[in-house]
Amino acid sequence: MATITFQGKPLNTNGELPAVGSAAPDFKLTNRKLVDVSLAEFAGKRKVLNIVPSLDTPTCQTSTRKFNEKAAHLPNTVVLVISADLPFAQVRFCEIEGIKHVIPLSTFRSSFAHDYGVLLLDSILAGLTARAVLVIDEHDKVIYGQLVPEIADEPDYTAALAVLA
Template sequence: MATIKFQGNPLHTSGELPTVGSKAPDFTLVNGKLADVTLATYAGKKKVLNIVPSLDTPTCAMSTRKFNEKASKLENTVVLVISADLPFAQCRFCETEGLKDVIPLSTFRSSFADDYGVKLTDTFLAGLTARAIVIIGTDDKVMYTQLVDELAHEPDYETALAAL
């Protein structure tokens, strides 16, 4: 379990992020067509997991926009924006914002948040995900992780992308 904060108040996660150098836990997430996608769906590519609580918040929206801006310049890399939002809402957000270089995926019907240790377990935010970045290499090994210590803050984009 990790401890982060929301507006200075402590929150706890269901576990810890995967360890750098370890094999990334497999996952099943739901895309905008309500189809399941897995880690194997993106085999042979580097994967940037931009994990956010909800795209319906300013910080999550900002990080998604920033990763979309940078994603088109990344070779052999996919940027997956993962949240507890329903797939319909994720697609609507990306369409409205004109975001074409990130792939929104939902934790709907998934154990992803527990498997990656990012499920918030207490307060009124229980069930949402903490804000985190996990970068997975073409060999499916974890290259970088960041659990943002304050839920309302953006991640460190430059350090994360430098890990690629």
Template sequence: MATLSFQGNSVHTNGELPAVGSIAPAFKLVNSKLEDVGLAAYVGKNKVLNIVPSLDTPTCAASARMFNQKAAAIANTVVLLVSADLPFAQCRFCTSEGLDNVIPLSTFRSGFADDYGVRLTDSLLAGLTARAVVVVDADDRVLYTELVAELANEPDYDSVLKVLAAVG
């Protein structure tokens, strides 16, 4: 279990992010066509898992926009925008925002939040995901993780970009 804060109050996750150097846990998330999509769908590519509680919040929306902007310039990399929002809402958000460089995926019907240790277990947001970033290389090895200490803050984009630049 990890501890972070939300507006100054302690909140907890169900576990820990995957360890750097480990193989990323396989997952099934739901895409905009209500199809299950797994890690294997992105074999051979570097993957940025931008995990957010809900795209209906300003910080999550800002994170989606920033990764969409940065993703356009990163070769052999996909940005997976993971949230508990229903696929319909994710698709509507990405379309209205013009986000073409992120792939929205929902934790709907999925054990992803538990498997990645990001399910919030208490507070008003219990059941949603914590804000986190996991960078996985083309061979599915975890290169970088960040559990954002304050849920209302954005992740460290520069560190993510530095890791991706190092793997080329």
């Protein structure tokens, strides 16, 4: 279990992020066409997992925009924004914002949050994900991880993308 904060108040997650150097757990997430996809869908590519509680919040929107902008031209890299939002809402946000370099994926029928240790267990946010960034290499090994200490804060984009330089 990890402890983070939301507006200074402590929140607990169900576990820990996958450790740097470990194999990334497989996942099943739902894409814009309501098709479940797994880690294997992105085989041979480097993956940035921008894990957010909901694209209906300003910080989640900002991080999605920034990863869209900053990671768009990285070779052999996909950026996945992962949230509990339904795929319809994720697609609507991406279309309105002109986000074309990020793939939105939903946890709505998945054990992803539990398996990746980011499931929030308490407070009004229980059931959503903590804010985190994981970078996974082309061999599905975790090469960077950040569980953002304050859920209302943005992740460290520079550190996350530096491992891909």
